[in-house]
Every structure is written in C-alpha cells, then in structure tokens.
Amino acid sequence: MSANAPAGSAAVIELRGVSKHYDNGAGMLQALKAIDFTVHANDYVALVGASGSGKSTLMNILGCLDRPSEGRMHFNGTPTQDMGDTELSRLRNRHIGFVFQSYSLLPKLSALENVAQPLVFAGVGQGKRRDMAARMLEKVGLADRARHYPSQLSGGQQQRVAIARALVNTPSVVLADEPTGNLDSASSRVIMELFASLHGEGQTIVMVTHDASVAAQCRSQVEIRDGEFVR
Ligand SMILES: Nc1ncnc2c1ncn2[C@@H]1O[C@H](COP(=O)(O)OP(=O)(O)OP(=O)(O)O)[C@@H](O)[C@H]1O
Ligand SMILES: [Mg+2]
Numbered sequence: 001m002s003a004n005a006p007a008g009s010a011a012v013i014e015l016r017g018v019s020k021h022y023d024n025g026a027g028m029l030q031a032l033k034a035i036d037f038t039v040h041a042n043d044y045v046a047l048v049g050a051s052g053s054g055k056s057t058l059m060n061i062l063g064c065l066d067r068p069s070e071g072r073m074h075f076n077g078t079p080t081q082d083m084g085d086t087e088l089s090r091l092r093n094r095h096i097g098f099v100f101q102s103y104s105l106l107p108k109l110s111a112l113e114n115v116a117q118p119l120v121f122a123g124v125g126q127g128k129r130r131d132m133a134a135r136m137l138e139k140v141g142l143a144d145r146a147r148h149y150p151s152q153l154s155g156g157q158q159q160r161v162a163i164a165r166a167l168v169n170t171p172s173v174v175l176a177d178e179p180t181g182n183l184d185s186a187s188s189r190v191i192m193e194l195f196a197s198l199h200g201e202g203q204t205i206v207m208v209t210h211d212a213s214v215a216a217q218c219r220s221q222v223e224i225r226d227g228e229f230v231r
Contacts, residue, residue, distance in 0.1 A: 097166030156187025
C-alpha cells in the first residue's frame, strides 16, 4: 500500500513491495508487509506508529543499514538490491545522514572529532575535516562546545552533535529515528527549530516520532501499524 501521493519533485528513495521478515526463533515475524513508499526531494515526513509497528525497521532499510527481505528499492534512481556491502556503505556515507535515537557518539572523541568522523571514511584531509566539522557545529549552535567530550554535554547538545555529524557530508536525505525521544521539551524545541531551518534550506528529512506535537511540525505524516501504512 502506498502511504504518500506522488509529489512534483524528484524521488530520492523509492520502495516498492518491500517486506522484512525476522526469524525470532518461534517463527517468522513480518515486520514490514509489502510497503510502497517514496521520499521526494525536500520532503519533511513524520513517521508515526505504536511501539513495534516497524518504524525503525523501515528507517534502517531507507538508510541502507539493512536490506529488505523482498521488494525493490531505488536510491536517486539507482536500484540498491544488486549492490554489495561495500557499494552500499559508500552510498550511505555519501548520501545518507542517519540520526540515531541514542546519539551514538564516540565517547573518546571530542564534539568536533565526532562530527568529522564521516569525513575520515570519505577520505577528506585533516585540515578540511576540521573546517567542515567546525562549520557544522556552528550551524547547530555548538561552536563553543567543539572541544567538549560527549559526557560533558547535555542530552540536547549531544543530539545536536549527532545531527551535525549526520549533515557534515551534505547528504541527500536525513533520516532521524526519534531525534527528540530522550529530550526535555526545551531541548526538543531547539532540535525541531534546527530541522525546520534545514527543511527551509531544501534538505530532505524523514523523522520517526512518538510525539504528536513533534509530528505536527513536520510537513506531512505517515502512520505505520503492524508493518503496513494506515491510510
Ligand atoms: N533484529 C530483529 N530480530 C527479530 N525481530 C526484530 C528485530 N528487529 C525488530 N524486530 C521486531 O520487528 C517488529 C518491528 O520492530 P521495530 O524496531 O521496527 O519497531 P518500532 O516501530 O521502531 O518500535 P519502537 O517505537 O518501540 O522503536 C517488532 O515486533 C520487533 O520485535
Ligand atoms: Mg524504533
């Protein structure tokens, strides 16, 4: 079932008939059931649904962190099913900014070094890495925290570092799984203002949220229930 009508702009990610099964020991669990979903350029989509409905499973597939069990996926018009793991991680590094619910910053690296990390994999030289990471930290309002370690930052600041890290490679799409999930309402507001301004600059964003007031701030909403979209 298709959750979203085609828009005028180009498709960044297209899923057709995508299913995901997990073998949980007692049998097969269908986490996603023949999903059709298109993310268009400059979309700002909230993905909502109950716990266990398949939101993270879908995000992980959109972000090429996981592969569908069945179905087809295109990224910027290129089919992904025939790509090997190396090719897929290169695509991820170049085109996808993933924000995890738990920040997942490296504790022994400073804020600046965390933000610069994807550029190491992309083969960018050290000086340029520092400049690009510093610019991103400035963009998320943390220029004065560049040398701080994750343990010296608040939850909201850590999440902003994680967002800066997701953005540093100028990705085609930002995928954020519960980016405000662990935050108080003030920090959550700062994060949502940041996403709104990124969207205003043309960034494509898909965000998972449990919070109806957060979802209402996105441009469109899709709801998933038991691995299927709800119309
Ligand atoms: N690696 C896995 N192995 C087996 N089952 C899994 C695995 N990952 C997820 N599942 C199952 O797939 C279903 C969907 O899980 P998923 O993590 O996508 O839900 P979710 O909507 O993100 O939930 P939440 O809001 O709690 O984060 C659940 O029933 C879950 O138990
Ligand atoms: Mg989840």
